[in-house]
Amino acid sequence: MHKVDDLKIWQKSIELTKAIYLLVSELPKDEQYGLISQMKRCSISIPSNIAEGAGRNSQKEFKHFLSIANGSTYELQTQLILSMELNLIKKERVQTLIELCVEIQKMNYSLQKSLMKTELTTQY
Template sequence: MHNFEKLIFWQRSIVLAKNIYIICKEISNDEKYGLISQIKRSAVSIPSNIAEGSGRNGNKEFNHFLSIALGSAFELQTQLILIKELNLLPKEKTITLLNEVSEIQRMIYSFKNNLK
């Protein structure tokens, strides 16, 4: 079992999820049940799957949940690209979030490779 709270990529994904919730307040309510709902779920899924996997019975299961977290990170990346393309947020905010998602993706991928 791993202590997920000590994992830097879990800590950063918590901050990312918090920032996603904050910026979603800036997006039009027309998107409340569409893109906003989806982007929040993707953002929360990243640290949630890291935490769940860390409590499983061994590295094989942890690796599986890290894969799910990584998939959610790519889903979030796609949604942020769409937000940028639709000009739903200022470009600089979206780019900052995209950069953070990319860094978290790299960290999860690297940890997964070392876990094997």
């Protein structure tokens, strides 16, 4: 349906995932099964769900997977804020990634809105 590597939102979420993997290497080792594991899973979930949705057969299914990806983005944003507030990572390191999460959330919303418009115009 959509060529996933052409989607800017997918490209941005791959960028975010790579940055998260670098960031979590700075977290204390006692967070290996806590925040580190959770942040990795959330970040991977974002481009993975975008890709899965893009490969589905309908706009409705794509929107569903974009919605899941959006939830993962908000979850990751929360974990980034938490890691900053727990003084595990400096605010300067986290702020850029939070901004990237927000950018991806906005892109996701716009893409879902665009898919909804396409759905409506093909129905009539």
